[in-house]
Amino acid sequence: MIEVKARVLFDGPAMADVLRLNAPLSFWGGFDPATGIIIDNNHPQKGQCIKARVLVMPATRGSGGTPGGVAEAIRNGSGPAGVIMGEGDVNVMVGAAVAQQLYGLTCPILEVTGNDYETVAAARRLRIQEGGTIEFAD
């Protein structure tokens, strides 16, 4: 079992299969919040679905619309189970915090940098504990 400690942007537990994104994704216009499917024509993983997966992604493509995209997807049940970012983003956190307040649904948002990011990104399935501990089988 490998354990990595993350910086917590929004706390909560999750356990799910990993979807590793190879490029930054915009949560506003880059995916469909109704289905969770990536629709950005320029994204290498267009067509993949983020629903119920732990997203491991280098960064988000910044947009003021990010919180709405995140919250709307969580509301629809099409959002990720959790998000682990190489570069944290305040707007992804805001979307998760608003979704929990409005709908009682928790999607933890974590930041993991450097070598730890590569370690986590290689996992197939992982568990996020409250407080930001990430666990997965080696």
Add this chain to the structure above:
Amino acid sequence: MTEPRLQLNDECRAMLAGERGPATKFAMELVQRAAHVMGATQLVPVTFAHIDACFYAGQAHVDFARFMLEGGARFAVPAWTNNGLVSLVNTDARDPETEMARGAKELMQLYADLGCRTVWTCAPYQLPGRPKLGDHIVVGESNAVSFYNAVVGARTNKYGDYLDVACAVTGYAPFAGLHTDEGRKATILFDTSSIPDELKRQDIYFHLLGTLIGERAGHAVPAIDSLDPATGEDALKAISAAAAAAGGVEHWHGIGRTPEAPDIATAFGGKQPHRVETVTLDGLAHARRELTSASDGPVTMIALGTPHFSFTEFAALVPLIEGRKVKDGVKLSISTSRHVRDLAAAKGWIDALEAAGAEIVVDTCSYFSPAIRGCKGRVMTNAAKWAWYAPGQLGVEVCFGSLRECAETAVMGDVWRDPQLWRGLA
């Protein structure tokens, strides 16, 4: 991992304790969380907000606004609305009453009920009551973030949806980024000395320069080595909007023109630029190609007013159109705010433009509005921001041109080019 502790005053602690109701409590928690993510150890009081969360993006937006309203939240500072997704004035009986249009109207009403001043504009800096140099404010709309920071010298980060509302309700923002002195210093210098003065007087220059700067500066704070002190606010709006759209620029300096940049040393805080970028005619020609997806030819629409058309832009357009007729089958659409429309109407300009066949659209922006959806073919615009976004948003082909070229094209129905204007930029 130890995080720096956020200092909170009694007022903020009272909000966290729920003394102003559950919605303000949640808003304060959100500001506190944002400060944590941004590494801020203090909050800063703000004096003004421009709210972007009133632009409909799904049911969560409506649910959030309703939660704030029913939870007793009210704005602690003047809060003005950005565009809505739909116009509340320019309704068209042919438009289907979609779920999106219904949601958009419901959302706009909720922000009115929350106490926003419903200016419905992406260019709020064109209205009286502007923040002052050094004021801390909260803005989300990208062109307005860029304009307020650069041209007004008011201080804002680019606030995403909901956090803009949370800051405006609490009256506080995380003290980080562009709120701080050090965050506002330029790091990249754009050298425009090789550009002919004649071109620097043309409206297209500012759109092309802003696009080039956005592409090369990304999120850094760029400085333009020199701007004529007489450069007008429409030109500064063009740079602000284009640099924000093409790159994500949130603050910039125009040496000799913008308030925090009397000279290069001041703009850079006495430090050397990290990088100097030379602006060439080739570079501006490249920006032109970025803004033009179609060859010249017959047009279906002319789109003016991104960001919203100003009083002075109306003053420039009217003599070009008055007494003439927009070509049959061509739509000349001018987006503006109700405030500016009313000023222009008092001059008789709106009547003159409508008599010529122009359509004045208020409250919204034309590359999102369902009113424009369905438009196909070749569209000409004088706005870099419109040209940047519309092909993706609307699926149209775009030709970028000057205001005069747009006006002539509207009358002729075919893209008209000023033979002198584009020398060296083909």
